[in-house]
Amino acid sequence: MNAAKSRISPWARLSLGVLPFLLLVLAYAVGSHVRRAANPADKLLPSLDTMAQTFWRMATEPDQRSGDLLLWSDTAVSLARLGSGILISASIAVGVGVLIGYLPRARAMLAPFVAAISLIPPITILPILFIVFGLGELSKVMLIVVGTAPIMTRSLAQAVMDIPDEQIIKAETLGANGIQMVIRVVLPQIWPKLFTAIRLGLVPAWIFLISAEAIASTGGLGYRIFLVRRYLAMDVILPYVAWITLLAYTLDRIFYLLSRRLFRWAHLEGESL
C-alpha cells in the first residue's frame, strides 16, 4: 500500500492530531516533576496543578488593586486592539488592492510603493508611532496596520489580477458598466481571498500586538506576561501563552468556517487548510 495516498478513519485522524499535544504536556510534567523533586520552591517549571489554579484565579477572582478579572480584561483589551487593526488593514487591502489589481494606471502608481512599504520592518516604525500618536491605543493599532496592511493589500491585488480576462470581457458583453463590474464580478470573487488574507495577516498581527503591549501599555495579554516576567511568574506566563495560542487558533478557525459558509462556491474544489 502506498503510504502517501492511504486513507485514514476520522477516529485515527483525531487521535493522531492529539498525540503531539499529549506528548508535549507529558514531557513538561516529567520535567517539572524532576525539578520540583530537587527544589520544591522551583519557579521555572511550575506544576500543571499550580498553573491551573493561577489561571482559574485570574479568570474568576477580581484583582486586588484594580478590581478587574484580569484574564478577561486583558483579553478584551487585546482583542479590541487586534480587531481594530485587522479591520483597518482589511479595508485598506480591499480598497487599494482592487485599485491596483483592476486599474493598470493605479497599479503603475501604487504597486511599487506598496511593495516598498511592505518591506519596512514594522517594529522600526514603533518609536515613530509612539512619538506621533502617543502611547495610547492608536499607536498600538497603527503598528498592527503598518505590519499587516501592505501584505494583505498585495495578496488582494493579486486576487483581482487572477480573475480571468474572459470574465471581464464576458461581463462587458452582458452590459456591465465599470461600477457594476466591480460590485458584481470583482468584489464577490475576492471576498474568500480577503478571508484568507485576514487569516494570514493575523499571524504577524499577534506579534505586533504583543510587542506593542510589552513596550508601552497598562493592560492586555502582552502587557501581563511581560509584567509578571519580573517576578519569574511562570505559572502566569505559561497559561497566558497557551491562552493566546488558543485565541489565535479559534480566530483562524472562525474565519475559515465563515468563509466556507459564506462563499461555498470557493470551497467546492480540493482540500484546504
Next chain:
Amino acid sequence: MSFVEVNDVAVSYENFPVLQHVNLEVAEGAFVTIVGSSGCGKSTFLRLLLSQEEPTAGSIRIAGVHLPPRPTPDRGIVFQRYSVFPHLTVTDNLILPLEFEHSAVFGRLFGSARQKLREQVETILQRIGLTDARHRYPAQLSGGMQQRLAIAQALLKRPRLLLLDEPFGALDPGIRRDMHELLLGLWQETGMTVFMVTHDIAEAFKLGTRLIVFDKMRHDPGNSSAAGATITYDLPLRRPTTFVDEFARTSISAAATLDASVSILSKDALTTPGVEQ
C-alpha cells in the same frame, strides 16, 4: 452592404505579424466556421470582432458602423473556459445581464424584483436542460452543462453577432453532438450571425454555412515571422441541416452525392482573397 465587413485588417505584436491582408464580407444570418492550425491567428481574429483587441491596420464594420473600442452587448461571446461566473449559481448567472440592465449602479436587485427575473429565466433553464441544476455553482456542473449555460447567458442580451472561441473543444463527442443541435436550433430561431473558431474540421463542415481557413501566406522555415496569416480558403457550404437531412431522407444516387461534394469543393467556390492577384 454586408453585415460584417473586414477591410484589409492586419495585426502585429511588436513587429511580429500575426494577421495580414484579411478581407471578408459576411451576410447577416451566416454561420461562419473558422479553422486553421494553432497560432495562425484565428482566435486573434475573433478577438478583433469582439473589440477585445484592435487591428494594427485596416477596419472592421458591423452593420455599417465601425467597431467601438470595447466589447458591447450586441456581440455575444462564449469562450472555451471561464465563460460563466464561478461565484454565481446557474440561475444567478442567467439573471446577471438583466440585473445589469435594471440596476444601473449596483447591478443587483433584491426581493421581489429579483424573484421576478428568476421566473423570467425559467423557460431558458428548461431549454438548456438545467432546471434541476439551477441552484448549483458552475464548479458543480459538467463541462457540457457549463457551456450550455455559457451559450444561454451570451444570448440573453439578444446579440446580432455571436462569437464562439472553441466552445466545445473540451467536451466528449456525444455531448458535442447535443451541443451542435442546441446551437443550430438557437441560430435558426434568432437569425443571428455566428462566428465560430474550432479545431475540429468535421464540426466546421457540419455547422457552418461558410467555412474560412486561416493560414500563413508564406511558409519560411528559417523566418517564421516573415508573414502573418490570412484567409487562404473561403468555402460557402450548404445549410447544414438541409444538407444532412437530404442524405438521411432521400436515397440519393451516387452521382448526386458526388455532385454535392463537388459543389462544395469546386474551384469556383474556392476563393483565396489574400493571394488572389
